[in-house]
Amino acid sequence: MKIALIAHDKKKDLMIEFTKKHRDYFEKHELYATGTTGQLIIDHTQLNVHRFKSGPLGGDQQIGALISEELMDLVLFFRDPLTAQPHEPDVSALIRLCDVYNVPLATNIGTANYLIEYLNAR
Structure with missing residues (x-):
């Protein structure tokens, strides 16, 4: 799967903890992220992440x-x-x-945990 990881500034620590918790799942997939979020994920998990520009700059x-x-x-x-x-x-x-192309989207930790746990069980 190709998975995009994005987090606003006040949610970046939450994204780091989330990716650490689910590292085993994420390492099996292609990860994409906006600039700062992607770098933080790389720094804290050593996962391979394709980074785009930061969100406000077009990421x-x-x-x-x-x-x-x-x-x-x-x-x-x-x-x-x-x-x-x-x-x-x-x-x-x-x-x-995401709605137009039917791409699953989680905008909070509860939904994200549910999706990853569901997908990991498949």
Whole structure:
């Protein structure tokens, strides 16, 4: 599977802990991430991650392009719903693309855990 990992600033620590917890699962798949999130995942897990630009600099759009080309299987996007994001239109577009192309999307840790545990059991 091709899996995108994205996290807003206040959710990056949560993404790191999540990828550490599920490292065995993630190492079997192709991982993609926005810039800073990807580097943090690499630094803390040594997983191989293809990094795009940071979200506000177009990373969300780069992942969206893969979704529109039907080249992404799963998106895990830990959003911070309580902080205004300067690139909110890009975030909305990414979520919309997941819906258009039927790509499973988790925007919080509860859904992400459920999806990974379900997929890992298959």
